[in-house]
Amino acid sequence: MRYVVIGAGAIGCSIGGRLHQAGHDVVLVARGEHGRVLREDGLTLVTPGERLRLRVPVVSGPDEVELDPDHVLVLAVKTQDTVAALDAWRHRPVRGGGTAGERLPVFCAQNGVANERMALRRFRHVYGAFVLLPASYLEPGEVIAPCGPLTGLLVLGRHPSGADGTAERIGADLAASRFRTEVVPDLPRWKYLKLLGNLGNAIEAVCGEPSPDLHARAWAEADRVLEAAGIGHAANRDVAELRGDAVEVRHVDGVSELRNSSWQSLARGGSLETDYLNGEIVLLGRLHGVPTPVNETLLDVANEFARLRRSPGELTLKELTARVPG
Structure with missing residues (x-):
């Protein structure tokens, strides 16, 4: 091939x-x-x-x-x-x-x-x-x-x-x-799990650092949406069993930290795929009548950053969290 x-x-x-x-x-x-x-x-x-x-x-x-x-x-x-x-x-x-x-x-x-x-x-x-x-x-x-x-x-x-x-x-x-x-x-089960994991990409992109708490809120919201849509997904333990100790992030000389793909896209001045990450949850929420305020906020803020060519990290976690309704 x-x-x-x-x-x-x-x-x-x-x-x-x-x-x-x-x-x-x-x-x-x-x-x-x-x-x-x-x-x-x-x-x-x-x-x-x-x-x-x-x-x-x-x-x-x-x-x-x-x-x-x-x-x-x-x-x-x-x-x-x-x-x-x-x-x-x-x-x-x-x-x-x-x-x-x-x-x-x-x-x-x-x-x-x-x-x-x-x-x-x-x-x-x-x-x-x-x-x-x-x-x-x-x-x-x-x-x-x-x-x-x-x-x-x-x-x-x-x-x-x-x-x-x-x-x-x-x-x-x-x-x-x-x-x-x-x-x-059953590939879609695995793809939806990865989607849940990528819901935090926008946070690190706009704030320059992750927020486990805000990501967890976006994930919980998405779980409610997927349940309403009748969509199942694999579990984190399934991934852990497959990767074992064969796929571990290790030190690379000259590299202090690794940023996610959305952060990298912003840093290069490119567009973001947030419409197809948090935006997928927003879409399904609208189709099935489930509110998605956390993912809507992350979607809107990330798209604003990309549209205005703002740099990663220009918003603090406190400022981002304050924009989430409720």
Whole structure:
């Protein structure tokens, strides 16, 4: 299989870099200064005890890739960029006939629960993953992945349900590339658990530090929403059993702390995926008549920061908490 990683940021480079290092055929899709550095100098992947320089092939878009039936499209863009990415690739011809949307699997290595549904409108064969892979991308060409001894945990399956040979092959390739993997038939349960965990991203992004208390309030609110919607989710103990001591955040020389993906997006002056994290809970709450004041506040404040190009940490936890009704 050849892996075409669409969105070579922190997650895309961690997955693509490790696959390449293990001998798999990989191409990264990246543009701008990041793409230039990746092409000219290679990917610098920093992990506990390692500073790797990986010469992974890089392209800027679908016009530079000739697709074959054994290709897998790995989608690693932020959710707000998913539709544009899918539309850019879905009609690309595949050697032997047909298009990518008709013939190729697309593997969504993303947060939230909306990406796979977007993909299924455009691709026949959609796979997704619960991604536990702390990583940081702040400098062009360099990604820091601080977990060890394995780089991350990926629980994957077909969307909307099931596990087939393609999922098993992807899982096996990832397992041979320094990832803990598990192929499951009930992927949405895992995706909703990850969604709950990501509800605190907005807090750290705007305040510069996490708030376990405020995150717990957002999580409890979301639990009420999911119960009203009849949506179940995996438990934290399920994740703990899978990761064991194989996926632990460790010290990386020269790195004092690791920030979540929303903080990183704000720091780079980019957009946020909060509409598909806290916003997913707000949407479900409105559909099922459950108030969501905590998640609505986090959604509104995070979007305000992104819209006004405010820097991470400009709001204190006290100020943010005071904006939450009740």
